[in-house]
Amino acid sequence: MGGVEQLQAPRSAAAHPGSDTPKLDRVWQLQEIDGFSKVESVPTAVEYADAAVIGAGIVGLAVAHELNARGLSVCVLERSGIGAGSSGVQPGGVRQQWSTSVNCRLARESAAFYADASERLGSEVPFRLDRCGYLFVAESSAELELLGDNVRIQVAEGVRSRLVTPQEIFDLVPGIVVSEVAGGAWCGDDGYIDRPQSVLPAFARGLDVRIEEVRHIATRGSVWQVGSVVAPVVVVASGLGTADLLRQLGIVLPIEPEARHLFLSDRIAERLLEPLVVSAGRGFAAKHLADGRVLASDLSARGDECGRERWRANIRREIERLLPRLTDVSFPTLISGSYDVTPDHQPILGPLPEHEGLFVAAGFSGHGFMLAPAVARIVADAVIGERLDPALTTLGAERFAENRLVPERQLV
Numbered sequence: 001m002g003g004v005e006q007l008q009a010p011r012s013a014a015a016h017p018g019s020d021t022p023k024l025d026r027v028w029q030l031q032e033i034d035g036f037s038k039v040e041s042v043p044t045a046v047e048y049a050d051a052a053v054i055g056a057g058i059v060g061l062a063v064a065h066e067l068n069a070r071g072l073s074v075c076v077l078e079r080s081g082i083g084a085g086s087s088g089v090q091p092g093g094v095r096q097q098w099s100t101s102v103n104c105r106l107a108r109e110s111a112a113f114y115a116d117a118s119e120r121l122g123s124e125v126p127f128r129l130d131r132c133g134y135l136f137v138a139e140s141s142a143e144l145e146l147l148g149d150n151v152r153i154q155v156a157e158g159v160r161s162r163l164v165t166p167q168e169i170f171d172l173v174p175g176i177v178v179s180e181v182a183g184g185a186w187c188g189d190d191g192y193i194d195r196p197q198s199v200l201p202a203f204a205r206g207l208d209v210r211i212e213e214v215r216h217i218a219t220r221g222s223v224w225q226v227g228s229v230v231a232p233v234v235v236v237a238s239g240l241g242t243a244d245l246l247r248q249l250g251i252v253l254p255i256e257p258e259a260r261h262l263f264l265s266d267r268i269a270e271r272l273l274e275p276l277v278v279s280a281g282r283g284f285a286a287k288h289l290a291d292g293r294v295l296a297s298d299l300s301a302r303g304d305e306c307g308r309e310r311w312r313a314n315i316r317r318e319i320e321r322l323l324p325r326l327t328d329v330s331f332p333t334l335i336s337g338s339y340d341v342t343p344d345h346q347p348i349l350g351p352l353p354e355h356e357g358l359f360v361a362a363g364f365s366g367h368g369f370m371l372a373p374a375v376a377r378i379v380a381d382a383v384i385g386e387r388l389d390p391a392l393t394t395l396g397a398e399r400f401a402e403n404r405l406v407p408e409r410q411l412v
Contacts, residue, residue, distance in 0.1 A: 049075040051233040051383065052226045054214050054245065057087035059361050059368045060237035061203035062376035065121075067235075068207060070380060075229050076204075079213035083200040085239050086337040090369050091262070091287075091295055092196025093276065095134045096159040097187050099150045099409040102394045103346070103367075104157035106374040111189065113373035123202035127195035130290060133275040134190035135164075135172060136410070137322070138182045143281050147185040150410050154187070161187035173275060175325040192276070194290035196369070214238075217245055217358075224357060233383050235359045239340045242362035249355065253348055254400055255363045258341040261301040261308070263315060263331035267292030272325050278412055284318035285412055286326060294329050299412065308334050339366040344405040349375060350382055350392035359383060360397060365408070 053064040056078035064074045078084070094114050096107040113120070114129045138144035147163065154161045164186045166178040172186060193199060214227045217234060224234045236242050243255040269292065276287040283299040296319070298311040312331060319326045342348060342363040352358045361379055364371065378389040394406055 047230055048223075049073045049208075049229055049231045051075075051235065052077060052224070052229045052231040053235045053237060054078075054217075054226065055236070055238035055241070055362075056082045056200075056204070056209055057085050057237065057239055057368065058083070058090075058200055058203070058372045059087075059364065059375060060235070061200055061207070062372040063235050063237060063361060063379050064207050065203045066376040066380040067383060070384060072233075072384070074207060075231070076207055076209045077212050077214050077227055077229065078209060079211070081211065082204055082209065083197070086339065086366075087200060087368065088197070089335055089337050090196060090366075091289060092193035092199070092369065093134075093191075093412075094129060094193060094370050095187070095190040095276075095412075097134055097136065097150065097154055097161050097185060097190060097410060099153060100346070100406055101153055101157055102391050102406065103371070103408060104154050104159050106371045106378075106391060108158055109374035109377070110371050114193065117199070117373070118202065121199075121202035122205060123198055124205075125195060125198040125201070127193055127198040127202075129191050130194050131189055131191040132287075133172065133186060133188045135169065135275045135277050136185040137169065137277065137279045138184055139180055139279065139281050141182055144183045146409070147183075151185050159187060160189055161185055173273070173277060173323075175323070176277070177322055177324060180321070186275075190276070192287070192290065199369075214245065216248060231357075233357045233359070235361060235379060235383070237361040239362060239364075239368075240338060242340070242360060246352070246360070249358075251352055251355070251397070253360070253363065253397060254343050255340050255348070256342075258339040258365075259302055259304065259336065260339055260366065261305070261311060261334060261336045262295055262297040263312065264289075264333040264335060265294040265296075265329045265331050266333075268294060268329065272329070273323065276412075277323065279318065279322060280411075282318055282322075284315065284322070286315075286319070286323060293333075294326060294331070296326070296329075296331055297412075305334060305336055339364075341365045343400065345408040345411060346395055346406050347371065347375070348397050349379065349395045350388075350397070352397055365411075 050072035051074045053060045053076045064076045068074045118126045166181045212227045218225045223230045223232050243253045273288040278285045286296045288294050296315045298314040301311040345365040348363040
């Protein structure tokens with residue numbers, strides 16, 4: 001899906017009151033090459049914007065889009081390009097099955113957004129949410145009890161998940177072997193975006209995106225200095241780079257990198273596996289993606305890529321045991337990336353105490369794509385002073401010092 005689109009910023013950002021600095025007036029080009037996005041920026045002088053967002057991953061772009069939609073002039077600062085980090089390689093999963101109420105609420109709102117997001121965002125490359133379902137398989141009564149606890153939390157938040165028997169699992173996933181399965185948890189509303197790499201450019205449409213590495217954040221009177229931009233509001237959504245940036249201000253956020261890996265097959269025309277099937281106890285997940293490739297993961301895979309043959313062997317063993325329809329599928333491609341992980345595997349959201357106008361949205365632990373639309377709404381509400389969503393208290397940066405972590409257990 002090649003091509004180049006040239007976009008003009010929708011309106012000039014007003015100069016800072018009392019300043020004679022030039023207004024914002026810039027053009028940027030968005031190139032889509034083989035499903036990935038690259039931005040080429042035309043430099044221009046700018047001194048003021050209503051808000052600056054650091055990071056052009058899915059969360060930063062969603063926040064910037066929401067702020068822009070509410071009438072703020074927004075400048076997005078990104079060191080390399082749209083989706084250049086982990087957002088650019090994620091496979092597009094959208095699930096509502098979690099073990100914490102806050103994640104269920106955020107995921108439910110985000111899934112509703114994604115249901116018609118292509119039209120909402122005016123995407124040049126249409127995409128859709130394929131509600132193929134997520135199946136979590138339990139192979140012991142203890143695992144099934146944990147899934148049952150999670151389902152009760154999910155249902156209380158309006159998620160249409162349920163426990164399923166081995167026979168129901170067999171009916172949902174033709175060809176699955178259930179002889180060692182105690183049961184599972186199923187949500188048919190969960191699914192995958194069929195063209196996930198189209199989502200980021202769609203959020204970016206109409207935004208001013210500046211290719212500029214931000215190395216320092218500093219106060220300048222009543223505004224923040226962020227690279228070449230000054231703004232009264234700054235949202236730091238730069239993934240793994242967030243902790244380093246904020247440490248300069250004396251803000252310590254426990255965000256650490258965690259290497260993650262998954263395998264992809266070549267494209268296969270025959271449809272083999274529609275739902276995502278997850279066996280957390282065996283550390284295995286697989287799904288036939290919309291583009292024809294089969295995704296498979298050894299969920300225990302960590303560290304550098306030297307373990308690839310061991311991970312591939314683990315996947316092969318689990319396929320033969322659980323999903324024999326995939327036995328003849330080979331997995332030549334290894335995709336590697338890094339999660340920005342917090343101690344409780346939950347994002348850090350909202351205003352930073354004692355730093356007026358400074359907000360954070362980072363530490364998503366691999367869940368940014370699934371939660372971005374709801375996070376954008378919540379952060380925008382806080383920025384413009386409409387309301388403070390309860391999620392900002394639950395997931396605020398201060399929870400670590402106050403020892404009130406919110407551990408998320410239902411991880412993939």
